[in-house]
Amino acid sequence: MMKYFSIAFTSVMTSVMAILLFSNALAHHNSPESLEARVAAVGTLNIDGGSAGVGVATNDADSAAPETGETVYNTNCATCHAGGIAGAPILGEVDDWEERIEQGMDSLVEHAILGFTGSFGVMPPKGGNTALNDNAVTAAVQFMINQVE
Ligand code: HEC
Known part of the structure; x- marks a missing residue:
């Protein structure tokens, strides 16, 4: 049970840290000109994260025999x-x-x-x-x- 709680706790902490980092990044880019750059940066991050995740999963499924x-x-x-x-x-x-x-x-x-x-x-x-x-x-x-x- 302790292990379960520490896993849950770790993922909560990871989410909290991600949110803190994100809001910190926004706070440092308050000028309107940077809006586009901000959106672009966030968009790029999301796309990278998304495709990397899918890519890894797809490669795993393709390369490993499905029934191992x-x-x-x-x-x-x-x-x-x-x-x-x-x-x-x-x-x-x-x-x-x-x-x-x-x-x-x-x-x-x-x-x-x-x-x-x-x-x-x-x-x-x-x-x-x-x-x-x-x-x-x-x-x-x-x-x-x-x-x-
Ligand atoms: C929902 C949770 C859960 C999932 C998912 C699960 N198990 Fe289990 N498994 C258990 C629990 C709980 C026990 C121990 C039950 C006990 O001994 O009281 C157990 C015990 C076992 C045992 C030991 C049986 C014995 O006779 O002692 C084997 C082997 C096993 N699981 C194989 C698997 C396999 C293979 C899968 C996936 C196909 C799987 N389990 C998925 C909960 C799960």
């Missing part, structure tokens, strides 16, 4: 498993996975596909994305196990 366990994990499982949201065992945390792994891969995969409720929380079927096929979920589980072995 890591891709499936990043898209469908990281929401909970990266930070331990809702009681999820955290990726790469040996303590969180040791006992679970002892039950065997088949059981882990079954729990990931069908969903299961343990003493920590609820693992939704296929992480909530029922459009995923079983192979994709299996690959994601294998990827998660690989991070602690």
Whole structure:
């Protein structure tokens, strides 16, 4: 839970800092002549940010095989498993996975596909994305196990 709060806190702080920086920039450009320059500058920033973001995402999707366990994990499982949201065992945390792994891969995969409720929380079927096929979920589980072995 602490991790969740610190992630949330960090993103709030990042937004606050972005707003402060932005209003600071505006305060230093109060003359009317600079209006155009200001708009242009902001527009350029937005366009750069937008295209860079889309470009990275598109390249990732194109270059990586869409069905790798890591891709499936990043898209469908990281929401909970990266930070331990809702009681999820955290990726790469040996303590969180040791006992679970002892039950065997088949059981882990079954729990990931069908969903299961343990003493920590609820693992939704296929992480909530029922459009995923079983192979994709299996690959994601294998990827998660690989991070602690
Ligand atoms: C909404 C949050 C959430 C998402 C999304 C999610 N999980 Fe989970 N997962 C959990 C929780 C919570 C647990 C632990 C439940 C418990 O033991 O009480 C868990 C447990 C697991 C386990 C251990 C099962 C066991 O038998 O101990 C595996 C494997 C797993 N998840 C795989 C996945 C995969 C693969 C995905 C993506 C396709 C995924 N999870 C997405 C919440 C989530």
